[in-house]
Amino acid sequence: MKRRRNSFDLSQLLPVVVATSFAAVLTLLLTLGIQRAAQLQAASSALQLASELRSLPQYFGTELTLAQRGLEARTFVGEPLADIATAREGFDKALVRIDADLEAAGLGESADIQRVRGALDAAWQRFVPLLGALGRHKGSPYADTLAGSRLNATGRALKADVDEALTAQAAANRDVGGALKDLAAGLQDTVGDRGRSLRTFLVIGAAVAALLLALMLYFSLRSRRASADARRAERQVADILGTVREGLFLLDRNLSLGGVHSASLTRILHADIVHGSSFEDLLRPLVPAKTLATAMKFVNLLWKEKVHEDLIDTVNPLSQIEARFTRAGGGVETRHLSFAFRRVKSAAGQGEHLLGIVTDVTDRVQISHELEQAKAENQAQLDLVLQLLRVPAAQLQSFVRDSDMALRKSNAVLKQPGREEGELRAKLNGVFREVHTVKGEAAALALTSIAARVHQLEESLVALRERASIDGNDFIPVVVKLDELMSYLGGIGQFADRLSEVQPKGDTLKSVIPPLLADQVMGAADHSLEQLLAQVVQETAAAHSKRVALACRGLEAIPASYRKAAKDVLIHMARNAVVHGIETPDRRLAASKPETAAVRISFEAVGNEGFVLTVEDDGQGLPFEKILDTALRKGLVTPADAARLERPAVYGLIFRAGFSTATEVTEHAGRGVGLDAVSQTVRGLGGAIGIATADGKFTRFRMKLPTPAGERAATHAA
Amino acid sequence: MNAVRPHRLMIVDDSNIMRRKIERSQEIPNVEIVGTAGNGREALELHASSRPTLVTMDLTMPEMDGIECVEQLVDRDPDIRILVISALADKATAIEALEKGASGFLCKPFTERQLNDALVKLIES
Numbered sequence: 022m023k024r025r026r027n028s029f030d031l032s033q034l035l036p037v038v039v040a041t042s043f044a045a046v047l048t049l050l051l052t053l054g055i056q057r058a059a060q061l062q063a064a065s066s067a068l069q070l071a072s073e074l075r076s077l078p079q080y081f082g083t084e085l086t087l088a089q090r091g092l093e094a095r096t097f098v099g100e101p102l103a104d105i106a107t108a109r110e111g112f113d114k115a116l117v118r119i120d121a122d123l124e125a126a127g128l129g130e131s132a133d134i135q136r137v138r139g140a141l142d143a144a145w146q147r148f149v150p151l152l153g154a155l156g157r158h159k160g161s162p163y164a165d166t167l168a169g170s171r172l173n174a175t176g177r178a179l180k181a182d183v184d185e186a187l188t189a190q191a192a193a194n195r196d197v198g199g200a201l202k203d204l205a206a207g208l209q210d211t212v213g214d215r216g217r218s219l220r221t222f223l224v225i226g227a228a229v230a231a232l233l234l235a236l237m238l239y240f241s242l243r244s245r246r247a248s249a250d251a252r253r254a255e256r257q258v259a260d261i262l263g264t265v266r267e268g269l270f271l272l273d274r275n276l277s278l279g280g281v282h283s284a285s286l287t288r289i290l291h292a293d294i295v296h297g298s299s300f301e302d303l304l305r306p307l308v309p310a311k312t313l314a315t316a317m318k319f320v321n322l323l324w325k326e327k328v329h330e331d332l333i334d335t336v337n338p339l340s341q342i343e344a345r346f347t348r349a350g351g352g353v354e355t356r357h358l359s360f361a362f363r364r365v366k367s368a369a370g371q372g373e374h375l376l377g378i379v380t381d382v383t384d385r386v387q388i389s390h391e392l393e394q395a396k397a398e399n400q401a402q403l404d405l406v407l408q409l410l411r412v413p414a415a416q417l418q419s420f421v422r423d424s425d426m427a428l429r430k431s432n433a434v435l436k437q438p439g440r441e442e443g444e445l446r447a448k449l450n451g452v453f454r455e456v457h458t459v460k461g462e463a464a465a466l467a468l469t470s471i472a473a474r475v476h477q478l479e480e481s482l483v484a485l486r487e488r489a490s491i492d493g494n495d496f497i498p499v500v501v502k503l504d505e506l507m508s509y510l511g512g513i514g515q516f517a518d519r520l521s522e523v524q525p526k527g528d529t530l531k532s533v534i535p536p537l538l539a540d541q542v543m544g545a546a547d548h549s550l551e552q553l554l555a556q557v558v559q560e561t562a563a564a565h566s567k568r569v570a571l572a573c574r575g576l577e578a579i580p581a582s583y584r585k586a587a588k589d590v591l592i593h594m595a596r597n598a599v600v601h602g603i604e605t606p607d608r609r610l611a612a613s614k615p616e617t618a619a620v621r622i623s624f625e626a627v628g629n630e631g632f633v634l635t636v637e638d639d640g641q642g643l644p645f646e647k648i649l650d651t652a653l654r655k656g657l658v659t660p661a662d663a664a665r666l667e668r669p670a671v672y673g674l675i676f677r678a679g680f681s682t683a684t685e686v687t688e689h690a691g692r693g694v695g696l697d698a699v700s701q702t703v704r705g706l707g708g709a710i711g712i713a714t715a716d717g718k719f720t721r722f723r724m725k726l727p728t729p730a731g732e733r734a735a736t737h738a739a
Numbered sequence: 740m741n742a743v744r745p746h747r748l749m750i751v752d753d754s755n756i757m758r759r760k761i762e763r764s765q766e767i768p769n770v771e772i773v774g775t776a777g778n779g780r781e782a783l784e785l786h787a788s789s790r791p792t793l794v795t796m797d798l799t800m801p802e803m804d805g806i807e808c809v810e811q812l813v814d815r816d817p818d819i820r821i822l823v824i825s826a827l828a829d830k831a832t833a834i835e836a837l838e839k840g841a842s843g844f845l846c847k848p849f850t851e852r853q854l855n856d857a858l859v860k861l862i863e864s
Binding site: 311315318319321322325327328329331332333335336337338 | 831835837842843844846863
């Protein structure tokens with residue numbers, strides 16, 4: 022993160038750095054150029070002086086010759102002598118200026134130039150005293166005589182000096198002239214050097230300036246492009262925020278709203294969004310105070326680095342809220358809103374902002390409500406169908422007929438004239454009695470869904486009955502509900518009619534629905550009871566390494582209302598016979614009995630009195646001692662009682678709750694559902710159980726059952 | 740996940756079934772279960788002896804409830820990562836636990852996958 026930040030700054034700084042360094046280079050080049058130009062100027066000046074001086078030795082020669090001739094001719098020589106003095110001083114001054122120029126041209130240290138300059142000086146110094154000597158002579162050089170003028174002493178001395186200087190002049194002309202020529206040549210070189218160097222600097226400078234210009238153009242283009250990109254990005258962000266359906270907004274650490282938000286936010290929240298206003302104020306009209314407090318705590322959790330934002334989604338108290346908004350045209354509108362919050366991760370670091378997302382989830386919530394309702398209705402339908410399938414079609418039809426009649430009667434009661442309070446109450450009571458009867462019958466047939474439906478109507482009747490005063494108008498909802506109930510029962514009547522077509526014998530469904538469902542719906546059908554028992558016996562025998570043959574007789578004659586009970590009882594007793602009654606094959610062989618044991622189950626009518634259901638095995642008989650022992654151990658009898666008990670009474674103990682002689686719990690017996698359950702079922706049907714047994718020979722249970730009440734009723738009804 | 744030191748997980752829940760469920764469901768390679776506790780007091784004792792780095796925390800427990808336990812655990816080890824696992828009856832209570840220093844919340848009942856996802860995020864946080 023830090024690195025990116027630096028590189029970001031550097032890219033911003035780059036143009037400045039480049040421009041500054043280019044300017045520095047340019048300044049340096051120009052400074053050097055100016056220096057070179059000054060040196061060039063000085064060198065040129067020195068060169069010019071040196072060139073000018075080259076003619077001076079010649080000039081001295083001319084002037085000396087003039088002076089010599091003048092002296093010989095006794096003419097006035099003051100002028101040439103004064104010219105020589107002036108030129109000599111001029112030469113000296115010119116030398117000083119040359120030195121200064123050499124210094125300025127940076128040649129003060131140049132060995133070549135200084136050597137030449139030294140040679141010039143030496144040549145000049147040899148010559149200059151001779152010239153200097155000319156100035157020593159004061160006064161006129163001539164003495165006037167009658168014979169004319171002649172040189173006086175001064176003249177003669179002057180003449181001697183002039184002659185001497187003239188003699189030296191040739192050498193001086195050569196030496197000084199040569200030295201000046203060398204100096205001029207050296208300076209010529211220097212001027213050329215400095216000129217080239219200056220040109221080079223100027224060319225480089227121009228190149229650098231051009232480059233700088235190019236770079237400046239590049240940077241300015243780039244910055245224009247960047248700002249164009251920024252403007253485009255800004256436009257795109259604005260487009261997104263204007264189009265997105267979610268309400269998007271930013272919150273800072275004080276939970277104040279940011280300046281940018283999506284256009285939908287205003288629409289979803291029905292509020293103006295003010296930059297810098299508090300989120301809490303925005304939320305306040307939407308949620309109860311308690312939710313608001315929890316919500317603020319929740320949002321603040323997102324600032325805690327330790328909290329993982331994905332792991333607190335489920336505790337968001339704003340994940341679904343119900344908000345009420347006043348409609349523009351009046352009235353109140355309820356909307357379901359969902360708020361979500363995300364930490365904003367930006368390049369500048371993390372946790373500067375939270376992004377809030379509000380969605381209007383009203384449609385979703387409604388759909389899910391509808392789905393739940395549909396699911397509940399489906400379940401209710403399924404429950405109803407299952408309940409209906411448990412009832413024989415004939416019974417169902419008769420129930421629907423009776424109920425329909427009762428409800429019609431109620432309708433008729435309600436239509437009877439009567440406006441007095443007393444009359445109305447009498448009508449109410451009449452309807453209540455009819456409806457209550459329908460409910461009772463539905464409950465008796467275990468049609469709980471129908472009973473619940475009727476109960477609702479009954480409840481509204483009760484509510485009406487408890488009112489202090491009633492009038493005719495109060496019956497209107499009752500009539501509506503009554504109509505609804507009648508059409509509901511009409512549907513059930515149709516179902517019962519169709520059911521009777523597939524249940525020709527008036528039984529509950531058997532072949533039209535798969536066995537598993539049939540078992541679930543109404544218990545195993547009777548025709549398969551024999552097969553079922555055979556299966557139970559074989560499985561149990563195999564599990565206990567016993568060999569058993571089952572023989573059944575008359576089971577198809579078991580009345581419908583006994584079938585469920587008979588099935589439960591027989592399955593239990595068949596298992597019991599195999600597990601407890603039958604011996605293992607080797608013990609049977611040892612007792613000289615057939616290896617394969619026999620279990621016989623039969624159901625037969627006993628005149629008009631009822632039926633007998635028999636379960637018999639040819640096993641070891643009931644173990645008297647063992648039963649007594651167990652009963653004592655389990656505290657079912659006292660030792661004193663045990664001593665007195667007759668055999669049949671002892672056998673009866675096996676039907677007592679909590680009695681089980683099986684020493685281990687197996688899948689087939691000994692699970693705690695003892696023979697007491699069998700005994701209870703039989704007694705529940707109004708029957709009784711008898712036991713006959715002989716040691717080592719057989720055990721026989723005989724269950725006497727009365728003719729079932731339903732059967733009698735059915736016969737009666739028919 | 741590639742850290743050399745394994746994350747040490749402590750399970751705090753008063754339900755034996757829930758503790759076993761979490762133990763069995765946890766299948767993140769780098770997480771080692773250092774122990775289970777049935778209430779807040781046991782959790783603090785276990786923390787002292789086995790120094791867990793991750794905790795799954797029930798909220799309603801006897802002796803010392805989850806909120807107080809979260810507070811004390813964070814007091815002892817500010818870096819400890821706690822995942823509150825509770826039925827979502829009261830969001831305010833869950834938020835209180837998070838304010839006291841827990842890092843995340845997982846709603847009961849949960850699937851194995853939800854638990855493992857939550858533990859991975861807990862390690863990330």
